[in-house]
Amino acid sequence: MTAIIEGLTPRLPLQWRALDGMVIDLWHAQGSAGGRGYYLSPDPRIVIFLDDVGDTMQRAGNGTRQDWAPLGRISYVPAGMPIWSHLIADGALRHLDLHFDARILQAWLAPDFGSAAAVQTIRRPVMLERAAEIEALAALLVAEVRRPAQHDVYVQSLVRGVVAALLTTPETATASTPLTPAQLHRVTLHLEGNLHRRVPAAELAEAAGLSESWFAHAFKRTTRETPLQWQMRRRIERAQQALSDPKTSVAEVAAMTGFADQSHLTRVFRTYTGSTPAVWRRSAAG
Numbered sequence: 030m031t032a033i034i035e036g037l038t039p040r041l042p043l044q045w046r047a048l049d050g051m052v053i054d055l056w057h058a059q060g061s062a063g064g065r066g067y068y069l070s071p072d073p074r075i076v077i078f079l080d081d082v083g084d085t086m087q088r089a090g091n092g093t094r095q096d097w098a099p100l101g102r103i104s105y106v107p108a109g110m111p112i113w114s115h116l117i118a119d120g121a122l123r124h125l126d127l128h129f130d131a132r133i134l135q136a137w138l139a140p141d142f143g144s145a146a147a148v149q150t151i152r153r154p155v156m157l158e159r160a161a162e163i164e165a166l167a168a169l170l171v172a173e174v175r176r177p178a179q180h181d182v183y184v185q186s187l188v189r190g191v192v193a194a195l196l197t198t199p200e201t202a203t204a205s206t207p208l209t210p211a212q213l214h215r216v217t218l219h220l221e222g223n224l225h226r227r228v229p230a231a232e233l234a235e236a237a238g239l240s241e242s243w244f245a246h247a248f249k250r251t252t253r254e255t256p257l258q259w260q261m262r263r264r265i266e267r268a269q270q271a272l273s274d275p276k277t278s279v280a281e282v283a284a285m286t287g288f289a290d291q292s293h294l295t296r297v298f299r300t301y302t303g304s305t306p307a308v309w310r311r312s313a314a315g
Contacts, residue, residue: 068113
């Protein structure tokens, strides 16, 4: 694994435990504001922070400052996916890392999900703000890494429980998992700032820290709209606001709300409101 870090120093020696096809690491570090890290592994891994890190650390999917987002306590990082981190405050960082041979994860998931779905699942990143069941299992794993007392079979069962709770098919997970308030806030903030264009679902999923399929289901469960429906409704509402200014032409309103041209705006506007932008403007003014 490639790890380039600045502003992070170990507080305690690394503790670890190796099992068939996986290694469990327990890290205790001290971070300084302004510190940063770059991580790239050829193997998939799960990272579980043992303390809240939202006020201490941020992460990015491409390393640019514009892409910084709060870091969830629990993350699954697929093989070959680079991650950048940025420390915004001093603080202690305790985390449990589970490194896997990808074939182990695939073998665990394939009996229930099928081989193709298992492969797709382990290729998708996942980030959760909190998950009580995973945190409970992580606490038991921490105890076993610090002071081994149980057989490897027991430790592996704990790891499999973490994997089962975190790595699941979108259809299974999203049936009962809406977006968290923090995830919804990040997504809507991103959408509100980009109403001048159609934002791809993959971009919104990245803002939420979820896979694209999982995000689409979770977003609809939370808002009762698909991401596209939500965006279109908000763009029409923004167009209505702009049309209230008689100095702004319909063509200008179309450009500022991400429509191809005036006729495109007119077609969509009529579908959502039952009238054209010109008719709506006259009725609003009168």
